Amino acid sequence: SAVGYLDPFVLLDHFGPIEKKPNSQGTPPHPHAGIATITYLFEGSNRHQDSYGHDAVISAGDLAWMQAGKGIVHAEGMNENKTASEIVHGLQLWISLPADDKFIEPDFFYYPSNGLPTFQHQEAKIKVLCGELLGYTSPAKSLSPAFIYDIKIPQGQSVELPIAIGDTCGVYLIDGELEIGEVNLLPGRMAKLDTENEILSIKALNHSRLIVLGGTPLEEPIVVNASFVMNTKEEILQVIRDYENGEMGSVKI
Secondary structure (H helix, E strand, C coil): CCCCCECCEEEEEEEEEEEECCCCCCEEEEEEECEEEEEEEEECEEEEEECCCCEEEEECCCEEEEECCCCEEEEECCCCCCCCCEEEEEEEEEEECCHHHCCCCCEEEEECHHHCCEEEECCEEEEEEECEECCEECCCCCCCCEEEEEEEECCCCEEEEECCCCCEEEEEEEEEEEEECCEEECCCCEEECCCCCCEEEEEEEEEEEEEEEEECCCCCCCEEECCEEECCHHHHHHHHHHHHCCCCCCCCC
């Protein structure tokens, strides 16, 4: 995970660009519990199916938000019946759910690109995927207070963003090159900011696309086993039993 542990985030998986051929299969059914998984595409499309009956095709710019809660099984990119190859490129993020919501009922939310607020600020184009920024609020609802912004900055230009004191904040570079304080950031790298910063200042040395993410720290213990993220070992053992006993359901492929 590129994100390391940026409370409340526990994983950032940057996949692609990769070529998906018509006969290729995606990720077969697998379980999650204790987290929200967020899939966001820069290019291509991806089918989501889960054991609660949700079935949606996510296209570039769309957001797929799965609240795993007490446990859900899902598959990604299976049986899409494509007739041509396409390039797929995107991110998957995991946010730890608060302790009180670890065993909440699972759910899935699809947010099309045109429903996510996009605006110009200084020299940057900003899309609010989660949270609020400068009066623009995403429709996505996170049980853990969090923010995710997709930002494009032209070469040689800068942007300043307000960050609440006490919030975690990280910058992950998709492409380009950035200068953040005394740090030069290259693609595939994460810069983490001090929680006492009120302003995030970013300069693009080349035309750049980046993700800014963070939130109010949960400051809760984290125990991880594969795709289960809970607060105690006992909770991990419980969700493993639930999965093995079929209580998380199944996905028909």
